[in-house]
Amino acid sequence: MYLYYALSVLFARNKILYKLRPYITGAQLSQMFVGLAITIAALLNPAVTGDLSHYNNAMGALLMYFSYTILFAHFYLKNYVPSVRSGMTVFLSTMHFLALVGLMMMLAHPSRVRLLIEVILIWNISGLGITAGAHRLWAHRSYKANLPARIVLMVLNSIANQGSIYHWARDHRTHHKHSETEKDPHNAKRGFWYSHMGWLILKKPDAVKQAGREIDCSDLLQDPVVVFQKNADPWLAFFFCYIVPGYYTMAVYGSFWLGFFVLGIFRWIVELHATWCVNSVAHLWGERPYDDQINPAESALVAWLTTGEGWHNWHHVYPFDYAASELGMACQWNTAKIFIDSMAAIGWVTDRKRATKFWEQRKSKLAVNAETSAETQQQTLEKIPSEQDLQSVIPPHCQRTSLLLSSFTFVRDVVAIGAVVSVMAVLHLSLGVFSSIILQEGPQTSQWMAAVKVAVWIIYALVQGTAALGLWVIGYECGNVRFSGYEVVDHTLGWLVHSAFLIPYRNHAVAVPDTAKLKPRDSLLTALKWDAFGFLNLPKGLLSFVGMLLSLTVNYYIGTRLGWTPLLLWHGGPLLVVHLWLCVYARLLRAYSGKGASSKKEEGDESEFYTWEWLPHPTQRPT
Known part of the structure; x- marks a missing residue:
């Protein structure tokens, strides 16, 4: 690593060194995770x-490695992943990790049930600062609210900590004006991930x-009230x-950090x-009884999670309705409406707007136009581009092979797998720290920790298996x-x-020629080369069989030396996820067997289920 920096100073304009820089930084980041793992292991001693x-x-050392991890991650994203907001990405990632620490602290505490109830109460009460406020x-x-009501809502909004009222309201007004377009801050048409949290990252x-x-x-x-909070943001929210939760738990439980990590x-x-x-969720799944031409839908689950914000189809049709739902609490969960009505009962809230009359009028019009609605909803199908049209827009340099660029892709995937292993090593050792504490609390607590460990290993298998699929x-x-x-x-x-993944390797590109037809001018080396690679395409797959046998032997050796449980x-787990992804891929190809290059193969050819010819070459992305 230090040699690299010395060479980069001596040969500042060298393109190869410049290409290596992201991987060196990634290696430094992995080194920080290893340092965290070693430090946590020391704390177990x-x-x-x-x-x-x-x-x-x-x-x-733990604080040093933790802070360096944050700094290196921020540096890497800022310099090599320009499409993301590096500060927000690192902040949210760090807080998710600390939230896991808070979860383990809650499970380790004798009053874990009470703490869980307090988490739910603070979550729902502070959520009113978002929904009602x-x-x-x-x-x-x-609706209109007097000064005391607005102050209460501002404080609740600060506990929820989702940005200032001003910025939240501005983004939400933008969302309603340009819903599901390129101007929508969290356009659901860009997918679940983007609309959920990708728009922030x-x-x-x-x-x-x-x-x-x-x-x-x-x-x-x-x-x-809005201006005061805007000027005090983010420190007031923090x-x-x-x-404040830390001071509460310090008074009740005798620990500031319990409130900071758990209730905070x-x-x-x-x-x-x-x-x-x-x-x-409320923009992708659910019924659309009020307007079936828009994405927002009715979701009882989201309503339970957000004090009544799940009745989203109604809300997008009638955004001025203070209840954000058609029906009452008996039919549609809506604690935010109950809260607003309660403030109205004591005179803090006035001028509550409802849209039920507008809906009755609209239902009448819809009934009259029901016979002609089918014609008005017809859409003209756009011309489906041909394979030649798609190929014509791919730049020639994207279709050329390059050992250097492909090697960078291979190294990138290996580094990603190593980073996942490093993060899991830190989590594994962290769980060990808490397990040593929790086992003293009794069998019930240890069962909670066992459940957490199972969940963490499942998540690791999913993430690592998905990352490893890139190598496949x-x-x-x-x-x-x-x-x-x-x-x-x-081929090597x-x-x-593929042998490492216990997948028989096949040579898809080279057909086995009839060696008897080789002309005299063909060299002996050429003939030997064809014969050698011909083994890859034999029905019994000799070289593929040897590769899988070697892989099984290596796994058996590791299992007998280090133990079968760590190996599994x-x-x-990741190996199983890789094969599950391949099963999903095979099903997709069966469902769309008439599309792409796979349709050119004969029906029943199993090799079509393991081709990626309908995708751009993933190892030749432009840089």
């Missing part, structure tokens, strides 16, 4: 915890920025969201995902001689990769 100086040194009052002006498109500037928010700036960070992450479900794709590209263009390199690498957890 009784010899360290029993000596105050050693313990303080270990804690100092930033959303229905300030974004839509669906990825940089805002220029169209969204311009649309936000055009939204009139002058009424918000006339409210002193105080109410994290510090863990509760906040849960509440965030609940709110994000409005943008994702590279192995297939090698089988088509599209990795480097050199047959020996491609492809054979190694670290390797078996």
